[in-house]
Ligand code: SAM
């Protein structure tokens with residue numbers, strides 16, 4: 001069957017099609033960002049998935065093909081830290097060669113990017129997002145929980161750009177932690193022509209230490225930057241675009257704002273997420289999952305796996321960000337490092 005010809009390409013209970021797949025290829029990370037994998041919880045005795053519990057390359061490719069047959073066009077590879085996975089080059093090139101995949105991107109902390117940028121480009125990758133929260137070594141080291149220096153990430157970004165990758169930067173902004181870095185980050189990446197995206201601090205997982213007072217609303221970030229470097233709005237590129245975009249006046253360089261707390265975008269959320277052990281989640285804030293790896297390892301045919309996905313997606317009603325502030329009791333959620341943001 002040709003991609004996207006599957007007769008029951010699913011629409012969820014709120015009318016949203018399935019278009020994007022985010023695949024976490026490892027739950028491990030060499031950083032311990034306070035807002036994602038704090039050392040107290042993800043310490044030396046934390047048990048990560050063993051090799052045999054991870055989706056293997058053939059399983060990953062098979063599942064991706066099935067998702068593509070249901071209408072998925074965009075794939076994002078994430079983690080944990082995806083560049084820790086040894087066969088990252090093979091993963092990219094195999095997924096890229098699946099007919100129907102229109103776009104593939106990787107999100108990384110950039111720590112290994114200098115060594116791997118060329119390999120990723122040769123595997124066919126065109127776009128990469130690098131997470132970086134500060135240009136100040138002390139603050140960045142504290143935020144990444146490992147004292148990791150800024151310079152290595154910046155060298156990774158330069159290596160990616162030199163290899164021909166289009167680079168975006170993600171900065172999670174936390175009030176009182178790194179909000180003083182908004183302008184230095186904006187200036188630095190404006191000069192280099194890379195899109196910097198400001199991500200509102202979110203209450204993902206059970207260990208982010210989130211509270212609303214620490215969120216810097218995107219509106220405020222625009223005001224801060226506009227006062228220094230005038231901005232103008234840019235129209236969205238496509239339905240369901242997560243970032244609201246602005247351009248520095250008189251340039252082609254953009255910034256983006258991902259406002260999942262103050263301007264939720266659940267209404268156009270077309271994203272499914274696959275954890276490193278092959279569990280399907282239909283929301284970043286989900287507590288329920290569907291174990292597709294066990295279904296596959298029990299011998300299910302492609303059609304059976306497809307039907308399971310169609311059923312899960314058809315029943316999907318997630319809109320957590322739209323209801324966040326009305327939630328009265330805390331709930332257990334999947335960890336961000338498990339499904340990758
Ligand atoms: N390790 C890779 C990285 O950091 O880019 C990929 C996985 S990481 C979970 C994906 C993205 O989620 C990163 O850009 C990270 O900054 C973001 N993130 C993690 N925890 C977050 C939180 N509590 N609020 C907002 N963004 C968060």
Ligand code: SF4
Nearest residue numbers: 029031033036080109
């Ligand atoms: Fe690792 Fe990325 Fe989470 Fe930081 S945000 S701990 S780099 S997975």
Ligand code: SF4
Nearest residue numbers: 266269283284320321
């Ligand atoms: Fe999508 Fe869930 Fe985020 Fe809403 S809260 S945009 S449904 S992932």
